[in-house]
Amino acid sequence: MSQPRWAVVVPVKRLAVAKSRLRGALPGVPHEELALALAADTLRAVLACPAVAEALVVTDDDRVAAAARAAGARVLPDEPDAGLNAAFRHGAAGAAAGWVAGITADVPALRPAELAGALLAAQNGRPGVRRFLPDAPGGGTVLLTAGPGVPLDPRFGVGSAVAHAASGALPLDGDWPSLRRDVDTAADLAAAARLGLGPRTAALVAAGRPARAAG
Ligand SMILES: Nc1nc2c(ncn2[C@@H]2O[C@H](COP(=O)(O)OP(=O)(O)OP(=O)(O)O)[C@@H](O)[C@H]2O)c(=O)[nH]1
Numbered sequence: 001m002s003q004p005r006w007a008v009v010v011p012v013k014r015l016a017v018a019k020s021r022l023r024g025a026l027p028g029v030p031h032e033e034l035a036l037a038l039a040a041d042t043l044r045a046v047l048a049c050p051a052v053a054e055a056l057v058v059t060d061d062d063r064v065a066a067a068a069r070a071a072g073a074r075v076l077p078d079e080p081d082a083g084l085n086a087a088f089r090h091g092a093a094g095a096a097a098g099w100v101a102g103i104t105a106d107v108p109a110l111r112p113a114e115l116a117g118a119l120l121a122a123q124n125g126r127p128g129v130r131r132f133l134p135d136a137p138g139g140g141t142v143l144l145t146a147g148p149g150v151p152l153d154p155r156f157g158v159g160s161a162v163a164h165a166a167s168g169a170l171p172l173d174g175d176w177p178s179l180r181r182d183v184d185t186a187a188d189l190a191a192a193a194r195l196g197l198g199p200r201t202a203a204l205v206a207a208g209r210p211a212r213a214a215g
């Protein structure tokens, strides 16, 4: 029997207000370009993952929507425009019945094989139990999964790893550094670069690198 395939919900905030902690991280690179590149590289890896049947991008940003459609994702409006968890719920409601995952759109080093590994681990766990993967620092969440008929019930935000555990979700355990490496700050971007960035973010990092002093 073939493995079940996943619908993955990828919410992306309007670029002008997204990733505010990263503002100025790459001198000379417009902030919106960086925010777009992080989301585009995350989505590219999601769509390249063999376990993924469809990606649903939840956004009200025209540039994000155009890039997502061009990459092969389905785009849903950011309804009810009530923050990240509402966007995850809206995306999950639009997914075909089956396995659903939510991922933050700020993991630009993501390798499709690592996402596949995490999704497979989620499938092989206790049926009916949601699973989550903490981010690299440990307090946040990068991935939340739910099996068929189980609401995603997202609890993203500050301290979301504890919130997901308190809501009955179980942590996933595996060696998936590129999936856990979310990028909120300039230091996170440097850490993601050490793992190997997706092409759009890598190009911006190369363009934004301060010129070396001669001699
Ligand atoms: N559609 C949608 N996506 C959101 C919303 N809030 C956050 N996101 C996305 O969720 C992911 C993780 O959110 P954060 O890391 O908190 O991102 P952020 O709010 O853009 O960043 P900061 O301004 O630095 O807090 C990012 O990919 C955001 O684009 C929202 O209200 N709607």
Ligand SMILES: C=C(OP(=O)(O)O)C(=O)O
Pocket: 084, 104, 106, 135, 139, 140, 141, 142, 155, 156, 157, 158, 159, 160, 161, 182, 183, 184
């Ligand atoms: C919204 C979250 O992301 P971040 O830590 O990237 O703000 C979260 O971890 O739940």
